[in-house]
Amino acid sequence: MAASASSAAAAAAAPRSSPENDSSAAKTARRNRVLSSKLYFDVPPTKVPVIYSSSYDIAFFGIEKLHPFDSSKWGRICQFLIADGVLVKNLIVEPMEASEEDLLVVHSKSYLDSLKSSLTVSIIMEVPPVSLLPNFLVQQKALSPFRKQVGGTIMAGKLAKERGWAINVGGGFHHCSADKGGGFCAYADISLCIHFAFIRLNISRVMIIDLDAHQGNGHERDFSNDGRVFILDMFNAGIYPHDYEARRYIDYKVEIVSGTTTNTYLKKLDKALEAAGNMFDAELLVYNAGTDILDGDPLGMLKISPDGVIQRDEKVFRFAKEKKIPIVMVTSGGYMKSSARVIADSIVNLSKKRLIDLGGSAL
Numbered sequence: 001m002a003a004s005a006s007s008a009a010a011a012a013a014a015p016r017s018s019p020e021n022d023s024s025a026a027k028t029a030r031r032n033r034v035l036s037s038k039l040y041f042d043v044p045p046t047k048v049p050v051i052y053s054s055s056y057d058i059a060f061f062g063i064e065k066l067h068p069f070d071s072s073k074w075g076r077i078c079q080f081l082i083a084d085g086v087l088v089k090n091l092i093v094e095p096m097e098a099s100e101e102d103l104l105v106v107h108s109k110s111y112l113d114s115l116k117s118s119l120t121v122s123i124i125m126e127v128p129p130v131s132l133l134p135n136f137l138v139q140q141k142a143l144s145p146f147r148k149q150v151g152g153t154i155m156a157g158k159l160a161k162e163r164g165w166a167i168n169v170g171g172g173f174h175h176c177s178a179d180k181g182g183g184f185c186a187y188a189d190i191s192l193c194i195h196f197a198f199i200r201l202n203i204s205r206v207m208i209i210d211l212d213a214h215q216g217n218g219h220e221r222d223f224s225n226d227g228r229v230f231i232l233d234m235f236n237a238g239i240y241p242h243d244y245e246a247r248r249y250i251d252y253k254v255e256i257v258s259g260t261t262t263n264t265y266l267k268k269l270d271k272a273l274e275a276a277g278n279m280f281d282a283e284l285l286v287y288n289a290g291t292d293i294l295d296g297d298p299l300g301m302l303k304i305s306p307d308g309v310i311q312r313d314e315k316v317f318r319f320a321k322e323k324k325i326p327i328v329m330v331t332s333g334g335y336m337k338s339s340a341r342v343i344a345d346s347i348v349n350l351s352k353k354r355l356i357d358l359g360g361s362a363l
């Protein structure tokens with residue numbers, strides 16, 4: 001509510017001009033920002049399109065332990081892959097941190113300014129004690145890691161176009177839209193990735209496959225009236241965010257109930273992928289691969305086995321490969337201690353099945 005009130009105030013304060021002028025000026029500003037961004041950079045072919053930085057991980061004087069949350073999930077995924085011998089550390093791509101100019105490609109200035117309040121950030125992060133910290137610390141310890149992950153998701157679009165696939169080991173902040181954060185999501189990395197792809201990659205049709213346990217209301221709001229983006233969202237309808245307006249913007253919606261088990265889940269996914277593939281011809285696929293569908297996850301309330309998650313990811317990558325659509329994967333929600341191992345196992349499986357190529361070491 002606060003975000004919509006402040007954006008309404010910003011709109012009222014803006015100089016009067018016709019809607020066409022506004023939208024064409026906004027389009028030009030967006031285009032110029034994307035074209036002058038440093039987030040896309042050339043990566044040598046010897047590197048693999050797995051994107052990660054040690055600055056993704058959040059260490060917050062122990063405060064992060066108050067959230068039901070493994071805040072070093074991202075680093076642990078890479079550690080498992082390196083220890084398993086399937087990924088070589090110095091072949092990982094380190095992204096740049098998204099700057100304010102980069103974030104303004106999607107976000108309003110008023111929203112970004114609202115993050116200068118530690119109270120606002122504490123509400124988005126769902127960690128009340130964060131409100132007591134000076135904002136410079138909140139920026140440094142929480143928002144900067146998130147901005148680095150945003151840079152990773154944006155870069156993943158470029159690498160996917162070049163290599164056929166890319167995995168950002170972080171990102172997937174699907175509850176954040178241009179004007180509003182929430183549910184641990186402060187920046188709309190998926191929307192940003194897609195707008196960069198539109199302008200820099202000559203792509204005009206993108207499919208989002210959102211298989212996090214929660215509804216992806218952020219990107220749904222951002223692309224509500226944009227025919228260039230097709231959204232398949234399969235989510236537990238009985239949990240956060242209960243965003244009924246955003247649900248109207250889902251092109252292929254699969255609402256599941258708490259307690260859904262692996263076989264039922266995977267059957268629904270098969271049907272959804274087949275239908276979505278027939279409905280929309282995509283040039284880029286953004287896969288939001290949250291692992292909060294895992295049995296035991298306190299937020300997702302579903303009962304999918306670790307092997308079910310591995311099969312799910314394989315189905316989506318196979319779908320992309322068969323249709324020859326470049327795929328970006330982001331890891332999104334799922335912060336049980338077991339999540340990192342399951343994600344690493346899934347990436348190993350994708351490599352074994354030749355759906356991705358991690359450099360041909362042990363496999």
Ligand SMILES: [Zn+2]
Nearest residue numbers: 212213214333
């Ligand atoms: Zn989630």
